[in-house]
Amino acid sequence: MKRYTEMSADELKDQKAALAAEYEKMKASGLNLDMSRGKPDAGQLKISRGLLDAVDSKTLTVTENGIECANYAPLDGIPEAKRLMAGLLMVEEDEVFVGGNSSLNLMHDVMAFCLLFCLPGCEKPWIKQGEVKFICPAPGYDRHFAVTEHLGFTMLPVPMKSDGPDLDAAEELMRDPSVKGMWCVPKYSNPQGITCSDGVIKRFAAMKPAARDFRFFFDNAYAVHDLYGDERDELIPILAEFKKQGSGQYAFIFSSTSKITFPGGGIAAIGAAKENMDFIKKHMSMQTIGYDKINQLRHVRYFKDMNGIKQHMKKHAAAMRPKFDTVINTFQSELSGCGIASWNKPSGGYFISFDAMPGTARRAVDLCKGAGLTITPAGATHPYGSDPDDKTIRIAPSFPGVAELEKAAKLLCVSVKLAAVEKLLENK
Amino acid sequence: MKRYTEMSADELKDQKAALAAEYEKMKASGLNLDMSRGKPDAGQLKISRGLLDAVDSKTLTVTENGIECANYAPLDGIPEAKRLMAGLLMVEEDEVFVGGNSSLNLMHDVMAFCLLFCLPGCEKPWIKQGEVKFICPAPGYDRHFAVTEHLGFTMLPVPMKSDGPDLDAAEELMRDPSVKGMWCVPKYSNPQGITCSDGVIKRFAAMKPAARDFRFFFDNAYAVHDLYGDERDELIPILAEFKKQGSGQYAFIFSSTSKITFPGGGIAAIGAAKENMDFIKKHMSMQTIGYDKINQLRHVRYFKDMNGIKQHMKKHAAAMRPKFDTVINTFQSELSGCGIASWNKPSGGYFISFDAMPGTARRAVDLCKGAGLTITPAGATHPYGSDPDDKTIRIAPSFPGVAELEKAAKLLCVSVKLAAVEKLLENK
Numbered sequence: 001m002k003r004y005t006e007m008s009a010d011e012l013k014d015q016k017a018a019l020a021a022e023y024e025k026m027k028a029s030g031l032n033l034d035m036s037r038g039k040p041d042a043g044q045l046k047i048s049r050g051l052l053d054a055v056d057s058k059t060l061t062v063t064e065n066g067i068e069c070a071n072y073a074p075l076d077g078i079p080e081a082k083r084l085m086a087g088l089l090m091v092e093e094d095e096v097f098v099g100g101n102s103s104l105n106l107m108h109d110v111m112a113f114c115l116l117f118c119l120p121g122c123e124k125p126w127i128k129q130g131e132v133k134f135i136c137p138a139p140g141y142d143r144h145f146a147v148t149e150h151l152g153f154t155m156l157p158v159p160m161k162s163d164g165p166d167l168d169a170a171e172e173l174m175r176d177p178s179v180k181g182m183w184c185v186p187k188y189s190n191p192q193g194i195t196c197s198d199g200v201i202k203r204f205a206a207m208k209p210a211a212r213d214f215r216f217f218f219d220n221a222y223a224v225h226d227l228y229g230d231e232r233d234e235l236i237p238i239l240a241e242f243k244k245q246g247s248g249q250y251a252f253i254f255s256s257t258s259k260i261t262f263p264g265g266g267i268a269a270i271g272a273a274k275e276n277m278d279f280i281k282k283h284m285s286m287q288t289i290g291y292d293k294i295n296q297l298r299h300v301r302y303f304k305d306m307n308g309i310k311q312h313m314k315k316h317a318a319a320m321r322p323k324f325d326t327v328i329n330t331f332q333s334e335l336s337g338c339g340i341a342s343w344n345k346p347s348g349g350y351f352i353s354f355d356a357m358p359g360t361a362r363r364a365v366d367l368c369k370g371a372g373l374t375i376t377p378a379g380a381t382h383p384y385g386s387d388p389d390d391k392t393i394r395i396a397p398s399f400p401g402v403a404e405l406e407k408a409a410k411l412l413c414v415s416v417k418l419a420a421v422e423k424l425l426e427n428k
Numbered sequence: 429m430k431r432y433t434e435m436s437a438d439e440l441k442d443q444k445a446a447l448a449a450e451y452e453k454m455k456a457s458g459l460n461l462d463m464s465r466g467k468p469d470a471g472q473l474k475i476s477r478g479l480l481d482a483v484d485s486k487t488l489t490v491t492e493n494g495i496e497c498a499n500y501a502p503l504d505g506i507p508e509a510k511r512l513m514a515g516l517l518m519v520e521e522d523e524v525f526v527g528g529n530s531s532l533n534l535m536h537d538v539m540a541f542c543l544l545f546c547l548p549g550c551e552k553p554w555i556k557q558g559e560v561k562f563i564c565p566a567p568g569y570d571r572h573f574a575v576t577e578h579l580g581f582t583m584l585p586v587p588m589k590s591d592g593p594d595l596d597a598a599e600e601l602m603r604d605p606s607v608k609g610m611w612c613v614p615k616y617s618n619p620q621g622i623t624c625s626d627g628v629i630k631r632f633a634a635m636k637p638a639a640r641d642f643r644f645f646f647d648n649a650y651a652v653h654d655l656y657g658d659e660r661d662e663l664i665p666i667l668a669e670f671k672k673q674g675s676g677q678y679a680f681i682f683s684s685t686s687k688i689t690f691p692g693g694g695i696a697a698i699g700a701a702k703e704n705m706d707f708i709k710k711h712m713s714m715q716t717i718g719y720d721k722i723n724q725l726r727h728v729r730y731f732k733d734m735n736g737i738k739q740h741m742k743k744h745a746a747a748m749r750p751k752f753d754t755v756i757n758t759f760q761s762e763l764s765g766c767g768i769a770s771w772n773k774p775s776g777g778y779f780i781s782f783d784a785m786p787g788t789a790r791r792a793v794d795l796c797k798g799a800g801l802t803i804t805p806a807g808a809t810h811p812y813g814s815d816p817d818d819k820t821i822r823i824a825p826s827f828p829g830v831a832e833l834e835k836a837a838k839l840l841c842v843s844v845k846l847a848a849v850e851k852l853l854e855n856k
């Protein structure tokens with residue numbers, strides 16, 4: 001097939017007519033599809049049902065060191081849950097704080113602590129330092145951007161490369177002492193599925209931000225979310241690397257079981273070196289006596305250890321693989337050779353990132369919507385909801401069934417092609 | 429027996445020698461007691477074990493309106509949990525936000541929201557208004573004071589009266605527009621067990637603080653914690669009273685099941701009128717996608733409704749009554765007629781407040797500690813840990829057994845008497 005960019009105006013017009021007809025046919029079929037939500041489907045939730053039996057009225061709810069989970073304290077989680085989450089975070093057991101069901105909430109809280117209170121060894125909280133800025137790799141996770149903007153930071157985007165965020169760009173920005181931190185999803189990033197290489201993690205750890213109270217927020221949400229068995233990405237332990245280079249104070253790590261057990265009933269955790277952990281505990285101790293420890297115990301009893309989690313994740317992978325394959329194969333067959341789109345084929349995580357022809361993502365998403373398919377709004381993958389190239393579209397294949405996904409991916413392809421042809425014709 | 433205050437120096441010296449001997453004997457018996465912790469004992473935790481069976485892998489985890497609790501959303505809780513908590517908060521169902529296991533965390537978060545963001549109809553968040561102050565009825569709950577101080581407020585104590593906080597004093601203070609709010613535990617207050625009368629609640633609702641962004645924080649932690657059956661205090665619905673007087677925007681209500689089911693695995697909730705609820709949801713939606721809904725469902729399945737909670741609380745009352753009675757009876761027999769101490773006999777809640785002779789509480793608590801009994805530090809019941817009269821001692825009778833409590837109460841009585849005699853002799 002001829003590339004769209006090489007077509008004459010007449011060829012494009014013919015193409016447009018054909019695509020418009022195809023689009024109208026799909027629209028007339030009355031679709032009602034949703035590829036916007038990065039959430040597990042009903043089948044995936046069933047994988048973890050056994051969790052609900054892991055604690056009952058007949059079993060003791062006492063920890064290995066004799067703490068009654070039903071009562072108050074300890075603040076930072078029960079020892080066996082700290083050990084389990086240490087595996088996910090790849091930190092030492094005493095570098096773990098186990099919270100409630102939401103790592104987003106923990107990230108928000110830690111960011112708010114840094115805003116309101118002095119970080120170890122520092123003299124002023126961020127909020128007393130005028131304008132504060134945060135580095136946001138883009139495309140990225142819209143909820144990271146939302147928290148950051150909400151708490152009053154100016155967001156500074158840096159591009160993503162194939163092995164992680166563009167650290168040349170980040171290094172340049174952090175020469176400014178008002179730049180206080182940086183987001184990073186180190187493994188199977190949202191939405192591109194990119195994993196930071198060993199070299200990128202080592203370079204993160206070696207960075208010298210101008211601000212002493214600078215902090216990296218690593219959201220390791222997809223630590224064990226491999227899709228294709230041995231074809232998986234490996235992430236080296238981040239905090240260990242920072243400590244090795246004497247910069248342990250710069251890194252917070254977050255993770256949760258939201259996409260391991262239940263988004264509505266999992267456990268979340270923070271990993272941090274001692275000084276930061278003391279800071280976190282000090283401020284957490286003001287807002288709560290402790291999180292739900294029975295649910296922590298439930299998770300430990302259910303998984304036993306990291307190996308238990310890894311075995312469990314194979315079932316998630318089996319459920320997710322056909323969905324990812326369906327979307328990727330549809331893109332392949334519908335778009336190859338058009339020269340107007342590209343997409344990643346991630347080895348894990350929850351998303352596929354799709355690049356439409358620059359300047360057409362918003363139009364393509366609108367076309368999808370017009371024919372009954374909801375997609376994450378174009379731009380949501382960038383700070384302030386603004387994708388400068390108007391090209392990135394986030395695909396969330398987890399929730400719909402395979403048959404639905406195939407229809408949805410086809411409609412997306414037609415919409416993307418139609419938007420491209422329209423754009424190319426404008427410029428003829 | 430002669431009142432201590434009427435004794436001669438010689439009589440006091442004799443008394444001191446006798447008390448010192450008694451104290452030393454108790455100390456020598458090697459006690460290791462703790463009356464400091466307002467937490468349920470093992471027997472009370474057993475009362476709620478059935479909660480752990482209320483959801484298992486064989487039951488559906490879908491709400492009455494078809495929401496899968498294991499997955500993400502909704503932010504403000506599942507409908508049946510909102511209905512259940514509406515009963516505890518005495519508000520309408522749509523005036524409820526159900527959170528995680530900690531109402532302290534919700535209070536902290538709402539206070540932080542008011543600090544950082546503009547309240548409805550207001551132009552500046554509290555943090556942008558210079559010094560901000562909060563009215564703190566004292567004696568009160570040390571964790572309220574801790575959050576308030578931590579978030580940067582100046583705390584202004586007002587006395588407690590037998591029917592609630594001294595609202596003459598509060599009204600005077602809130603003429604100052606930098607006074608932004610006021611704490612109140614409206615039922616069975618910590619530590620005095622005082623319940624606000626209908627008149628006090630109505631007066632609260634009629635108050636006109638100078639600051640439009642003023643908020644009352646009502647912590648209704650002991651909403652259903654009656655101890656003596658029909659001899660219970662009744663609290664009128666607070667938010668309804670505020671709304672009736674056109675001041676619904678001034679009141680936040682908080683409660684939890686921490687002392688109904690499990691401190692380590694309960695559910696907590698906020699009650700607020702529409703504008704405030706929109707404000708809460710807006711800012712909560714930035715920090716989390718939603719709290720643990722499976723635990724919300726567990727609570728609803730276990731209790732069914734408010735009547736279920738009330739029946740359940742009778743079992744707690746049966747467990748707690750002998751403990752309260754033991755402490756009160758010991759005080760009665762050991763201290764009547766000395767003229768140096770008084771105490772309340774609450775109809776519910778978790779605490780007994782004890783007034784030693786002014787200027788002796790700290791010494792008495794130290795004496796207790798020296799003989800193996802841990803008591804809440806004297807002063808903890810007041811803002812900044814500073815009781816101006818050095819008289820209030822908070823007794824938490826829930827955790828130790830009855831036999832232990834009797835020993836502990838006796839030791840406290842001896843210590844209080846010894847401290848009083850020492851003080852009186854100083855002034856002779």
